[in-house]
Amino acid sequence: MRISEQAKQATRLRILDKAAELFCAKGFDDSTTREIALAAGVAAGTMFNYFPSKETMAMTMVTEALRQGLDEFRRRRTNEEDLTEELFLFIASGLRRLQPLRPFLGPVLERSLSPFPRKAVCQEGEAARLSHLASVQEIIGRHGFTEAPDYAAMTIYWSLYLGILAFWTNDTSPNQEESQALIDYSLRVFVQVISGTGEERGAAYAC
């Protein structure tokens, strides 16, 4: 059965669409792969010819949203923002595109983006992390930091970003104002960090 590429893509999209619907309606963990398959009109096993795991299905949606967010950011930035403002715009652009997926993002982002070591790393999650961090590095570079932030600084950035995502996932304040405040707060912290007030790092502590 050498089906036309177009028919294959149609099936792929049908699976993604129905999965998104179910995830939004019932949450990620409460939507079973059998339900998704049924809704998409394929057999249970067929889905796994298209996506290696349920998690990958969800992360495919996330990755696409973040890609659009990056586009939007590039369109909207004016080159007149200071570093904090530009990072804010970058993060907010991503969140804006993730918004429709918000009802089911909790468990997905937790598993796919967490820095904790895993048995089977989710390809899409790792890619999303690297892409995001690369963008952050690029933005920082644009603001006159000649040397790239060290590994520790970027580790801290990722911790803060995950905290933001977790909070935002749950935020019920109108227009997610509280999340905006947390982003603002976190970014000021981060910018302070890389602005190099850390000259006295490395003190020895008994451990």
Added chain:
Amino acid sequence: MRISEQAKQATRLRILDKAAELFCAKGFDDSTTREIALAAGVAAGTMFNYFPSKETMAMTMVTEALRQGLDEFRRRRTNEEDLTEELFLFIASGLRRLQPLRPFLGPVLERSLSPFPRKAVCQEGEAARLSHLASVQEIIGRHGFTEAPDYAAMTIYWSLYLGILAFWTNDTSPNQEESQALIDYSLRVFVQVISGTGEERGAAYAC
């Protein structure tokens, strides 16, 4: 069968011991509840009379380790440390007690301590978080911050702490020096945060 309390506790400990052994040897996800039951000499179902879930079993060990860490911290602190040093000592005391469990902590801490919203919150994890944050608040209070840090600050603290845990879980440097550096770094950041350089927070951003 009204078994003596002592016999019950013996069974409970046998389960915990064997579980710890298996978790350390094969990791959390690769140790099945059936294996644990077999090693402990009970039926598969019996374990769930003692612990509501495999995750709870692991978190019981974590909670106990952190309790001992808190004791150790209280014994070792001299009241002469500055805020950063005291927080460092607190965190390091916890990690020292968690050390034996390190081989399997990744997936456990990720699931139990993550701030992402969950369907079924793990009791032990939530308790551990609250206890840890209470200690941090107490330490901060001791260093002359009359008003407690706001919610956002503590959210950021937890993000940083989780980043530290994740990094430490993976750290292969001798004596975990890199983790120590990250703790030191993160804590300086946090102390800066609560030292109130945040007077200009709350700027409005288009979102």
Added chain:
DNA sequence: ATAATAAAATGAACATGCTCACAATAAATT
């Protein structure tokens, strides 16, 4: 048209965390 082939679909089967109706047993009661 027919046969051959390679890609795709299928659903039975597996592993595993967990539940629950039932069995077994130690203490309490008679």
Added chain:
DNA sequence: AATTTATTGTGAGCATGTTCATTTTATTAT
């Protein structure tokens, strides 16, 4: 000692993510 009872132990069974040997089918070759 026999009976009752409350508690603990048991393992078959369920749900679900995933695998894979088999079947189906669109295309290609004859």
